Amino acid sequence: MTESTIVKQEEQEYGGAERTRARRVYIPRVDIYETGDAVVLLADMPGVDENGVDVTLERNILTITGYIQDDERAGYGLAYREYGEGDYERTFALSDEVDRNRIEATIRDGVLVLTLPKAEEMKTRKIAVRSAA
């Protein structure tokens, strides 16, 4: 396990444009795996609930955004910090293999799960091998 797998990465800039919200933005760490009929994306977005997540698909650009709720730690002062708090954003380019109409998103315990079903013609097919006897 290297250090870079734990440290939260802050996004420096967004396409050269400045943001309108005065909050830090982090790049969520993701796992992407492929099964027979779908591509599944898991993104770590601790602090984000189902109301704070936005998934948009424009042309072939998939953007996932997570907004955290304002921290309600009234009466406390921060004494020691290992992670920063802020929103999350990350963009992916999708290929044509994904069936755009059936993308599903769920979030649980701060992990966004995006299921991107493969388009019918892209599904893995098992080829039966006949013996040539």
Place this chain on the structure above:
Amino acid sequence: MFWRNVGRRSVWREMDRLQREMNRMMDGFSEGARSEFPPVNIWANEENAMITAELPGVSTEDLDISVVGDTLTLSGERQAQNGDEEQTYRRRERWQGSFSRTLQLPFRIDAEAVDATFAHGILSVVLPRAEADKPHRISISAN
């Protein structure tokens, strides 16, 4: 002298690469000792301390919190969230495995009154100061 130009360019490219590599390494250091999972923040006021930890994807059954004296231990396991279906990874950035972290506080904790909540992947543990360790107000008497 064509070869020299080419050579020089590649040297600079190598230097750039090295510099990037160094920056990347230094970035990690400047953040402090952050390589442990889960990362925690510690909040404090006069009465309590509160520890928050980022534990996305860890279920409460897989999480264990224990308090002894002035130390708090968070341990558990972060399991891979995937079906048993055959799968091929394209990217794997999320950390998984078992973890254990012990944090020592500057006061004894009232273990009976510890309150832990877990919401949206963030654990918050409120650790009240033990009665005996609370600050005493000393009144000054004029003679």
